[in-house]
Amino acid sequence: MAAAEAWFLGGPVDGRLMAVEVTVDGSPPTVVNLPQAGFYVGAQDVRAPAVEHVYILADALDDTQIYQYRQPPASEATD
Numbered sequence: 503m504a505a506a507e508a509w510f511l512g513g514p515v516d517g518r519l520m521a522v523e524v525t526v527d528g529s530p531p532t533v534v535n536l537p538q539a540g541f542y543v544g545a546q547d548v549r550a551p552a553v554e555h556v557y558i559l560a561d562a563l564d565d566t567q568i569y570q571y572r573q574p575p576a577s578e579a580t581d
Contacts, residue, residue, distance in 0.1 A: 506530045509563070512571030513555050514538055522567065530567045532559045 505521035508530065515536060524530055534557045557569035 504528065506567050507565065508534070508567040508569055510557055510569050510571070511560075512573075513557065515555070515557075516571070519566070522569075530559060533557070534559075534569055 504524050506524050508520060508522040510516065510518050510520070522530060522534055536555045536557065537552045538555060556572040556574075558572050559567060560570040561568040
């Protein structure tokens with residue numbers, strides 16, 4: 503698996519540097535979807551549904567790709 507180094511800005515992975523799998527032609531993807539799941543802790547522990555966070559390729563700095571968090575529309579955020 504070939505990968506490029508990427509810097510993520512905004513959202514749940516803000517400021518993290520991580521590898522991103524490149525496309526077949528060796529280019530970084532234009533969109534990265536990062537699913538995140540968790541648990542609600544309370545009187546009864548309930549697994550939360552996975553939420554997909556979307557990052558868009560915004561720029562490059564030397565050999566590091568920079569992805570910017572795409573805030574979901576208000577209608578998606580409240581569903």
